[in-house]
Amino acid sequence: MTDMVERAMRIADEVLAPAADEVDRTGTIPGSHFDCLAEGGFYGLVAPPESGGAGVEFGDFLRIIEVLAAGCVTTTFTWLQHHGIVMGLATTPNAELRQKCLRQAADGTLRGGGAFSGVIPVPPRVVATRTGDGWSFNGEVTFVSGWGYVDVLHVSAFDPDSGQVVSGLVDAKPGKGIAAVHPLELVAAQGSNTVRLVFDNLLVPDERVTTRIDREEFLDGLVVGLRVDSSLAFGLIDRAARGIAGLGETAVAGALRAQATELRNRFDAALADPPALPALRAETSELAARACSAYVVAAGGRALVRGHEAQRLARESLFTLVVASRPSVKAALLERLAGHADAAGVA
Helix, strand or coil: CCHHHHHHHHHHHHHHHHHHHHHHHHCCCCHHHHHHHHHCCHHHCCCCHHHCCCCCCHHHHHHHHHHHHHHCHHHHHHHHCHHHHHHHHHHCCCHHHHHHHHHHHHHCCCCEEEECHHHCCCCCCEEEEEECCEEEEEEEEEEECCCCCCCEEEEEEEECCCCEEEEEEEECCCECCEEEEEECCCCCCHHHCCEEEEEEEEEEEHHHEEEEEEHHHHHHHCCCHHHHHHHHHHHHHHHHHHHHHHCCCHHHHHHHHHHHHHHHHHHHHHHHCHHHHHHHHHHHHHHHHHHHHHHHHHHHHHHHCCCCHHHHHHHHHHHHHHCCCCHHHHHHHHHHHCCCHHHHCCC
8 A cells, every 4th residue: 555545545534534424515625625635745646756746556546536535525526627637737748838837736736627528429519619829619518527626627629620629728717718607506516516617719829728639539538537437436335335334234345345346356457448448337336326325224214314424425326327427338327227237248
């Protein structure tokens, strides 16, 4: 176990978990949560050491997400969006932008979120048009988390003329092209401050563009995110198993933990086989839903009282069923939930 994983365990147990019910009740994440993560070096997990990052191995990165999610899914999901900006800055050919922003992103003084889902549907919901020394983005992104917590957004749009996805940094505030901000009322993780954004001639100058790549290449690059996002569900499974064990149902807790371990191992082994990942992402979210439902059953009627951990985890498991999903994951999940996984070839 690395120092960063151990540090994450302490933060989860001492900071995030004790406040998780209050975060759920108020729909607000304390700024001190994000400050604590920044001070611990968790904003630079995927940044190279020469840019002030921790440079952790991918396996440790996944484990840290799990550990933090077991403490508070809302905080962890919101913080997780930042790493897309770090990766974008670390790999961008725009050397001047990288030099200007990467170290700040790695130490958490510049905090970011993502707004790329508008290029996934067919046709894309966000379109880029060349305008002189930059780009004009128009359209809407239906699910953007961290609004009010982050300084910048990593925004992506589709250029129909070239077939490329153009991505760049914009300030996370209304006006100057962000024409409308519509807050969403979520059943869980309300504290993530998730909104729907409408872009009307949102200008992204070339100096703030991170990448321009073919849409297929862009979508292929999102596949590994299925494993990353599944770490949230694995964190919920761990937390539910702890609660179930605390109620004396140790055999049930042990069975759920064993299933999670076996599934995690299969998932990690399949990282070299991208077509297998959507089904595994679906299986992980289904297991989280079952584990959290089992916690509700183990706790009985008290679990239905607002404020009990079991009902909160059950709602958060619904969140992991759909958030950051893809059409292939949705199809696999529906097959599993309908009881037809074997017939559909979903293992």
